[in-house]
Amino acid sequence: MQKRRSLYAVALLTSVLACSTVHAQQTADTDKQQAIAALKNMSNYLRTLEHIQLTATSTTDQVMTNGQSIQTGSHTQLTAQKPNRLYAHVTTPTKDRELYFNGKTVTLYGKQTSYYATVPAPASIQSLITVLDNRYGLELPLTDLFTWGTDKSQESKITEATVVGDETIGNKTCTHYAYRQPGIDWQLWIEKGNRPLPCKLVIIGQNDDARPQHSTLYDWRNDSKTADSTYQFTPPPGSKPIELKPVDATQGKQ
């Protein structure tokens, strides 16, 4: 009699545990679907925008050979217009750099250096991203804003995704998501409501023990059109043209 009762208790306990495990898995699956869907929704929205204007505040970890990470702050001002206008201005404590894309040429200018480099540019921001990367080893500032929702997106590489919860960032309520993919863990806060724009992005590199982090807070301005003169570079007095060095393919191999 007792043996049957304890067997019955064990069976009940096992089935309860099995049920809660299944339930936990279903919740995890739902969270993952939700996080992926939110990323898609934000990406699609970004691709509908004709003009964007924003500033971004970032911190970036640089890891030293002794394993110590030093953080650098930066400020980015970006304005862009489909299909082929873009202006970016990035400042750090030691660097001030501007990028001008007017649909024909792209110019890099360093204020304190007083050097600028102008190279021919392809006819769209999307092509520009590829040329800057492949030919000059240059990534467009805030490049994800232009690659989410395109064939350059690496969304298919995401292995894990989850919803963390809502959070107030600045004066906005944003939903916090976390993702994992080969090479990086990253977290994205997306504005709630009918303008699903990124509020914040944190990327953590997996390829160094120091787990260096790059964190960006986005401040979206109104997305009305900017004057075309914004995208035209005029050499300031005393500035001089130099070459933008193409990346040496042989040096790229490690």
Next chain:
Amino acid sequence: MHNINSYSQRIGLIALTLLTIGTANAFPHGGPAFRNSAPHSVNRPASFNRDINRNVNRNVNRNINVDRHVDVDVHGHGGGWYDDDYHHPVATAVAVTAAVGVTAAVVGSIVRSIPSGCTAVVANGITYQQCGSTWYQPQYAGTTVQYVVVNPPR
């Protein structure tokens, strides 16, 4: 012949001393070098792995007339926008001292900074910096300015 050798040695020793001092002052922890940067984008994390030639191309140039920091250090893929240069101390003290030195830098070597007092020259549409007898051609590697030692323009 013998006199020139000992003169060079003396300059070299002074330069080396100043080099050490320069490094210690420029970075509080004695100058550990940069090894890695955080990835700057989600859709291009390969930038993290494709940083080019970071600290491999060390000081192959033994001449005293050149900032001993000779790696190409493109950073690549966006690293150049957000990185600070504190880990590349500008050893201008060495460079200025060495500018009066005897030997010229090896053509093709690349440096991150040049001494003060150089003259910008535009010849045949190309911008140069002339520092004594050494001619440099500035160029952007990523967003970083570097200087290549070149032959004087004709």
